[in-house]
Amino acid sequence: MGSSTDPSSLPSASSPNLTLTQATASERERIWSLTHRQWGGVLSHEQYVAREAYLRNVPLQKNGGITHWVLTDSTLAPDQRPILSSCDTYRKRAVSCTPSGVVTDGTAHGIGAVFTDPQYRGKGYASRMLKELGPVLRTWQTADGQEALFSVLYSDIGKSFYAKSGWAAFPSSHLAFPVVSTTPQTGSTDSVSATPIGYHEPAELCAADESLLRAALPRRAADKGATAVVALVPDLDSVLWHLMREDFIAKHVFGRTPTVKGAVYGEKEGARVWAVWTRAYYGEVGTLHFLRFVLEDEDAAEEDNARGVAAVVGVARAQAAEWRCREVQTWNPSPRLRALVERAGLGAEFVDRDSESIASLMWYGEGETRDVDWFYNEKFGWC
Numbered sequence: 001m002g003s004s005t006d007p008s009s010l011p012s013a014s015s016p017n018l019t020l021t022q023a024t025a026s027e028r029e030r031i032w033s034l035t036h037r038q039w040g041g042v043l044s045h046e047q048y049v050a051r052e053a054y055l056r057n058v059p060l061q062k063n064g065g066i067t068h069w070v071l072t073d074s075t076l077a078p079d080q081r082p083i084l085s086s087c088d089t090y091r092k093r094a095v096s097c098t099p100s101g102v103v104t105d106g107t108a109h110g111i112g113a114v115f116t117d118p119q120y121r122g123k124g125y126a127s128r129m130l131k132e133l134g135p136v137l138r139t140w141q142t143a144d145g146q147e148a149l150f151s152v153l154y155s156d157i158g159k160s161f162y163a164k165s166g167w168a169a170f171p172s173s174h175l176a177f178p179v180v181s182t183t184p185q186t187g188s189t190d191s192v193s194a195t196p197i198g199y200h201e202p203a204e205l206c207a208a209d210e211s212l213l214r215a216a217l218p219r220r221a222a223d224k225g226a227t228a229v230v231a232l233v234p235d236l237d238s239v240l241w242h243l244m245r246e247d248f249i250a251k252h253v254f255g256r257t258p259t260v261k262g263a264v265y266g267e268k269e270g271a272r273v274w275a276v277w278t279r280a281y282y283g284e285v286g287t288l289h290f291l292r293f294v295l296e297d298e299d300a301a302e303e304d305n306a307r308g309v310a311a312v313v314g315v316a317r318a319q320a321a322e323w324r325c326r327e328v329q330t331w332n333p334s335p336r337l338r339a340l341v342e343r344a345g346l347g348a349e350f351v352d353r354d355s356e357s358i359a360s361l362m363w364y365g366e367g368e369t370r371d372v373d374w375f376y377n378e379k380f381g382w383c
C-alpha cells in the first residue's frame with residue numbers, strides 16, 4: 001500500500017480494530033519521507049532520511065534504545081496498512097526519590113516525532129495513539145516485574161493537547177543570552193576564561209554530574225515535599241546523542257563539524273562551573289543550547305561562581321557567533337544560576353515559553369503527576 005488511503009474508508013479513531021504497534025523498516029522510511037517537510041530543516045529529503053537512519057546506531061538509540069510506533073489497522077498486514085499516526089520513544093535512565101529520601105533507579109521513556117499524515121489529521125488518531133501509548137510505556141523495556149518511573153515529551157503545540165492524554169505541562173523557561181557580548185558592567189568577569197572541551201571530557205563530567213544528582217536528590221525531596229522528585233540521568237549517552245546529531249547536521253550545512261562541545265571553568269572536581277552544549281538548526285540560523293549548565297558547588301562564594309558562569313557563557317557565545325547561531329539558551333535555570341547570570345551582567349532575557357518545547361511528564365508511580373517535582377529539567381532530556 002502506498003502512503004494514501006481513501007479517506008472515506010478510514011476507520012474511526014475509536015474503532016476496536018486500531019492497534020498500536022511497531023513500524024516495519026519500510027514503514028519507518030515512509031514516515032521519514034512524510035516528516036521531512038515538518039522537521040527536515042536545512043537537510044534535504046535524502047540527508048534527513050540518512051540522518052534518521054544514522055541516529056539509530058548512535059548512543060541512546062542503538063541496541064533497541066529507540067522504538068518506532070504506529071497506530072494502524074490491525075486487520076491489515078504490515079506494509080499493507082495505513083499509518084494513521086506515528087511517534088518514536090527513547091529508553092532513558094532515570095531516578096526518583098521519595099520525600100523520605102529513598103532513591104530508585106529505573107527507566108523513563110522520551111517521546112518524540114508525534115506525527116499524523118496531513119490527509120489523516122483532525123480525526124482523533126494522534127489522541128488515540130497517545131492514549132494507548134501512555135499505559136504501554138509503563139512496562140515497555142523494563143526489567144521483569146518493574147515499571148517505568150515516568151515518560152516525558154516536549155510539546156511544540158502548546159500545553160493542552162498532550163495534557164488531555166495524561167502528560168502534564170511542567171516548567172518550560174529559558175535564559176536567552178544575546179550572542180554579541182553586552183557592554184561589561186563594573187566588576188564584570190568577562191575577561192576570565194574557561195577551557196573549551198570536545199568529545200573526551202563529557203565522560204568524566206557526566207559521571208560527576210550523576211554523582212551530584214544522587215547527592216542532591218534527598219535534600220531536594222525533603223525541601224520540596226513533593227510526591228516524588230524525578231530526573232532523567234544526564235549520562236554520557238544522552239549527551240553523545242545530541243553531539244552526534246549536531247555533527248551530522250553541521251557536516252551538511254558547513255562542510256565541517258564543531259569541535260568545541262562545551263567549556264569548563266576551574267580545575268578542582270566539585271568546585272567547577274561547566275556546560276556541554278549543542279547547536280540546533282531548523283533554518284539557516286541556529287540556536288546554541290546548553291544541554292546541562294552545572295555549578296558543581298552551588299554554595300561556593302558567589303563571586304567565584306559568577307566568574308565561572310561568565311567564562312562558560314563567554315565561550316558559548318563565541319562558538320554561537322562562529323557557528324551562525326542567533327541565540328544561546330539554557331533551559332529552566334535554577335534561581336541560583338539566574339542570580340549569578342544577573343550578577344555577572346550577561347544581559348540575558350528570561351523567557352517563559354507557552355507553546356514551544358513544553359516539557360511534559362506522565363508519572364507512573366503512586367500519586368498524581370502534578371505533585372511530582374521534575375529536577376534537572378534541561379535540554380539534555382529533549383528528544
Ligand SMILES: CC(C)(COP(=O)(O)OP(=O)(O)OC[C@H]1O[C@@H](n2cnc3c(N)ncnc32)[C@H](O)[C@@H]1OP(=O)(O)O)[C@@H](O)C(=O)NCCC(=O)NCCS
Pocket residue numbers: 038085113114115116117120121122123124125126127128154155156157158161
Ligand atoms: C499534532 C498532530 C500530531 C495531531 O494529529 P491528529 O491526528 O490530527 O490529532 P487529533 O485528531 O487526535 O487531534 C487534533 C488536535 O490536535 C491539536 N493540534 C494539532 N495541531 C496543533 C497545533 N499546531 N497547535 C495546537 N494544537 C494542535 C488540536 O487540539 C486539534 O484539535 P481540533 O481537532 O479541535 O483542532 C498533527 O497535527 C501533526 O502531525 N502535526 C505536525 C507535527 C507536529 O506538530 N507534531 C507535534 C510535535 S510536538
